[in-house]
Amino acid sequence: MKSINKYELLQKAILNDPLHQLFDAVEAISIQGYNEDRQVIYWNRGSEILYGFTKQEALGQKIEDLIIPKDMSEFVINAHRAWVKQNIEIPASEITLHGKDGCDVDVFSSHVMFTNQHSKKQMYCVDINMAETKSAQAQVSLKEHMLQTIFEATPDLFFLIEKDGTIIDYYAGSSKNLYKPPSEFIGYKIKEVLPADVVKKYHTYINKVIKDTKPCTFEYELMLPHGLTYFEARINYVSEYQQVLIIVRDITEQHQTSQTIRQHAYYDTLTALPNRFLSLDRLSQMLTEAERSNENVAVFFLDLDDFKKVNDSLGHEVGDKLLLEAAKRLTKAIRKTDTVGRLGGDEFILLSPGIHDDMSIKVIAQNLLEVFRQPFHIDGRELIITLSLGVAVSPDNGKTVSDLLRNADTAMYQAKTLGRNAYSFFTKEMNTAMIRRFEVEEQMRNALERDEFEVFYQPQFDSKTQKVIGAEALLRWHNPALGNIFPDEFIPIAEQTGLIVPIGQYVINESLNFLSSWQAQQNGDFVMAVNLSPRQFRDKKLLKVIKKALKNANLSPDNLELEITEGVLMTGQSYITEALIELQELGVKLSMDDFGTGYSSLSYLRQYHFDVLKVDRSFVNGITINKEDRDLVKASIAIAHSLGLKVVAEGVEISEQLNILNELGCDYVQGYYFSKPMPGQKFLDYTENYRLES
Numbered sequence: 001m002k003s004i005n006k007y008e009l010l011q012k013a014i015l016n017d018p019l020h021q022l023f024d025a026v027e028a029i030s031i032q033g034y035n036e037d038r039q040v041i042y043w044n045r046g047s048e049i050l051y052g053f054t055k056q057e058a059l060g061q062k063i064e065d066l067i068i069p070k071d072m073s074e075f076v077i078n079a080h081r082a083w084v085k086q087n088i089e090i091p092a093s094e095i096t097l098h099g100k101d102g103c104d105v106d107v108f109s110s111h112v113m114f115t116n117q118h119s120k121k122q123m124y125c126v127d128i129n130m131a132e133t134k135s136a137q138a139q140v141s142l143k144e145h146m147l148q149t150i151f152e153a154t155p156d157l158f159f160l161i162e163k164d165g166t167i168i169d170y171y172a173g174s175s176k177n178l179y180k181p182p183s184e185f186i187g188y189k190i191k192e193v194l195p196a197d198v199v200k201k202y203h204t205y206i207n208k209v210i211k212d213t214k215p216c217t218f219e220y221e222l223m224l225p226h227g228l229t230y231f232e233a234r235i236n237y238v239s240e241y242q243q244v245l246i247i248v249r250d251i252t253e254q255h256q257t258s259q260t261i262r263q264h265a266y267y268d269t270l271t272a273l274p275n276r277f278l279s280l281d282r283l284s285q286m287l288t289e290a291e292r293s294n295e296n297v298a299v300f301f302l303d304l305d306d307f308k309k310v311n312d313s314l315g316h317e318v319g320d321k322l323l324l325e326a327a328k329r330l331t332k333a334i335r336k337t338d339t340v341g342r343l344g345g346d347e348f349i350l351l352s353p354g355i356h357d358d359m360s361i362k363v364i365a366q367n368l369l370e371v372f373r374q375p376f377h378i379d380g381r382e383l384i385i386t387l388s389l390g391v392a393v394s395p396d397n398g399k400t401v402s403d404l405l406r407n408a409d410t411a412m413y414q415a416k417t418l419g420r421n422a423y424s425f426f427t428k429e430m431n432t433a434m435i436r437r438f439e440v441e442e443q444m445r446n447a448l449e450r451d452e453f454e455v456f457y458q459p460q461f462d463s464k465t466q467k468v469i470g471a472e473a474l475l476r477w478h479n480p481a482l483g484n485i486f487p488d489e490f491i492p493i494a495e496q497t498g499l500i501v502p503i504g505q506y507v508i509n510e511s512l513n514f515l516s517s518w519q520a521q522q523n524g525d526f527v528m529a530v531n532l533s534p535r536q537f538r539d540k541k542l543l544k545v546i547k548k549a550l551k552n553a554n555l556s557p558d559n560l561e562l563e564i565t566e567g568v569l570m571t572g573q574s575y576i577t578e579a580l581i582e583l584q585e586l587g588v589k590l591s592m593d594d595f596g597t598g599y600s601s602l603s604y605l606r607q608y609h610f611d612v613l614k615v616d617r618s619f620v621n622g623i624t625i626n627k628e629d630r631d632l633v634k635a636s637i638a639i640a641h642s643l644g645l646k647v648v649a650e651g652v653e654i655s656e657q658l659n660i661l662n663e664l665g666c667d668y669v670q671g672y673y674f675s676k677p678m679p680g681q682k683f684l685d686y687t688e689n690y691r692l693e694s
Ligand SMILES: Nc1nc2c(ncn2[C@@H]2O[C@H](COP(=O)(O)O[C@H]3[C@@H](O)[C@H](n4cnc5c(=O)[nH]c(N)nc54)O[C@@H]3COP(=O)(O)O)[C@@H](O)[C@H]2O)c(=O)[nH]1
Pocket: 458, 472, 473, 474, 475, 476, 486, 487, 488, 491, 504, 507, 531, 532, 533, 563, 593, 594, 617, 650, 651, 652, 653, 670, 671, 672, 673, 677
């Protein structure tokens, strides 16, 4: 029989130790037992997992040969010896040992020494794996580091507060946005570090966030030494700790940007008045309110009279200043409940809710006209500008924004036709005028294709010899549905719709072809005067069209005279100047039409190279009856001659007018005295007979 040695006996006894059975059940902790010679006498499952040695591999091995790193061996041996011999305890500590695979094993090791029933000392080591703890600690420290980096990188302020508002922690990268010095934060309540109105907001939202346990955001402003500053506070309730985390962001720049965007979206940049969009939105709100309270809203459509002339003759800068001053006057003239807005250009709108009768509307309208009676003083100039206004009242003149706006606009046009500086109430009849305009426009669209236009010719005469020197081409339109439509009506519509471009080309071609046959028939050298509208200058093909028409008609450029009104020149656009220079270089004659009716006719005469000046028929009309008109015509002729221009007087209806014009030295004349504009054939007959008779 195999004899059992002392070690094996001891081992058996140890193995049967009830404590070991308990240790064996623990896998999370490594428990090892060592005898006085530091040999392993116990090695639980936890030790197998932690160090990698099986129980069989470990039992009997010395501690220093198993898990103690070489450089610690001597220290461990001595410490163990000191404990066994002198009872000097090895204190618990965090140490790095190593496992079977040679890797470091970080443990928190505590030790216990006791004497067994054989009076032998046994040391038990209880090692707790620190790897997870270490990694958790590393994670915590990494997160702390990250948080610190985030704090430093963000300009936001962070506050941690108790539910009652006591600040328990804060972070502020810079103190620039702090209302109170940071020394007054920790331990203080929010109400002690912020003004009352802001505190009220904070309390409201803190209570809300605690109640809803959902984060929320709100905005507030603070007057800080560097100016008014806007903040956004984001609040989070950390329910586990019953604390509130507040992140405060400076949104001043964002606020200013959104203010600017808002300003641009809703307000006119020049006058700062509500723009079209906001004005009409307010009208919509007023209409809803008025319907509820059974009241009326008056919509005033305002337009500055002849603003374009001021703008174009004195420059856009002066025009802008005038608009600004006009806006100020309008703003001063209204009630608190009214809205005045700028629709665009020289058009304004006034919205007056709570209107009870026509009388109060008249008072408002007269008041508006009145505030424009005083001249405007701009850049040392005294400018007089008047208003035309149209009124539409809800619900009688419309229940919707678009109906009221359209009808007020129609009424405003009526005020203009009444002679301007006036107001008009919208009436149903005004719609008839509008409907007529649409009909004219609609019929005009294909009138060229349907061959409905015809050019008439009015002869022009040398005032001394009374010989025919040329003719003015004047367009006529006969439409089967509308009958004869006069140029005064259809030319402005053609101009507005752009249809004047093809229609104008037709006039140029027709009149030059006619001139060619006229010259051939009567063996003469005449000039054909053709009216050119402002819109035709925007046509890039204008010069080409004229050159081609001259070529086709086999005419010299100086057979063509283009009549241009101030309206063309006023726009001040470079393409007009360029076109005029090119026309003049081509050799076409340029005539200034309606001279004396505009603001700056004289300055245009100096600026552009004109050949002819056409005295407006309104002055010719008055030449026999009032001295002013006579003096004006006299002066116009003198100026024209001094600049080397010929003068045509139009609208000569009676012989007295012709005599006076002759006395004043006028070069050419045209008018009903001689003949009305005539169709081509009639004109040819007329001029032929006239030639033969004279
Ligand atoms: N761009 C274009 N404009 C054109 C064209 N054809 C005409 N028009 C312009 O329309 C306005 C009205 O023209 P119209 O009704 O033809 O009137 C002209 C003459 O008929 C009229 N006139 C001529 N003599 C007399 C007169 O003795 N008494 C009197 N009461 N009227 C008279 O004057 C008009 C000529 O005006 P003007 O052009 O200023 O010389 C008018 O502005 C036309 O210019 C066109 O093809 N294109």
